[in-house]
Amino acid sequence: MSYQLFYAEQSAAMGVRVVLEELVQPYELIETDISPNSPRAPALLALNPNGWVPVLIWEKGAIYECGAIVTFLCDRHPHAGLAPSVEDAERGEFLQWLFFFSSSLQNAYQMTYYPERFCQEEKDQGSVKQRSLTRLRELWQVVDDAIGDQQWLLGSQFTAVDIYLFMLTTWLRDEHGHPRVQEFSNVSRIATAVMKRPSVRMVYSFS
Numbered sequence: 001m002s003y004q005l006f007y008a009e010q011s012a013a014m015g016v017r018v019v020l021e022e023l024v025q026p027y028e029l030i031e032t033d034i035s036p037n038s039p040r041a042p043a044l045l046a047l048n049p050n051g052w053v054p055v056l057i058w059e060k061g062a063i064y065e066c067g068a069i070v071t072f073l074c075d076r077h078p079h080a081g082l083a084p085s086v087e088d089a090e091r092g093e094f095l096q097w098l099f100f101f102s103s104s105l106q107n108a109y110q111m112t113y114y115p116e117r118f119c120q121e122e123k124d125q126g127s128v129k130q131r132s133l134t135r136l137r138e139l140w141q142v143v144d145d146a147i148g149d150q151q152w153l154l155g156s157q158f159t160a161v162d163i164y165l166f167m168l169t170t171w172l173r174d175e176h177g178h179p180r181v182q183e184f185s186n187v188s189r190i191a192t193a194v195m196k197r198p199s200v201r202m203v204y205s206f207s
């Protein structure tokens with residue numbers, strides 16, 4: 001059975017799709033509308049009551065949470081070397097970045113996009129937005145400093161966390177007051193390298 005992926009353009013499901021491409025696994029996309037004022041598809045809600053993508057369906061069930069899905073896929077298909085194995089010294093760092101991206105960085109993005117979800121009073125939205133923009137910059141700086149002059153986030157081995165990093169850089173938007181990726185030269189270098197991969201060019205429709 002091929003995988004099925006609840007999917008929307010510009011969402012975290014794109015990163016999962018790149019991972020599936022890199023793993024050369026068959027999959028089917030279930031395109032779904034996640035725009036703020038649209039109702040969520042009942043089939044999506046049945047699997048993820050939060051109404052978010054990505055959700056991955058596999059032969060024995062379905063899972064949500066992007067970081068979990070990425071780990072699950074890399075571990076199921078270790079031949080591609082997209083994740084250090086549990087015995088490898090880099091395994092801990094791999095998990096660290098995956099969790100940092102999916103909890104801290106992704107959350108900071110959410111707060112800049114949807115400040116109304118993070119405060120009770122409308123008057124506080126501007127303050128939430130300002131603080132989260134600062135936070136987003138601080139968090140990217142942490143990643144940039146950690147990379148230093150390494151080739152990839154984990155050093156010399158390209159892994160799924162580099163794909164995740166790339167995906168997150170595509171969410172930077174001038175209209176939201178986000179920093180430009182070029183402000184973080186090490187992040188930018190890795191994002192540019194990831195962008196050249198055939199899997200990424202296909203999923204993100206770069207020519």
Ligand SMILES: N[C@@H](CCC(=O)N[C@@H](CS)C(=O)NCC(=O)O)C(=O)O
Binds near residue numbers: 051
């Ligand atoms: N923590 C979740 C967050 C998923 C998430 O926020 N997905 C976004 C797209 S990137 C979404 O479905 N948004 C719709 C909404 O917030 O209503 C994960 O990492 O999978």
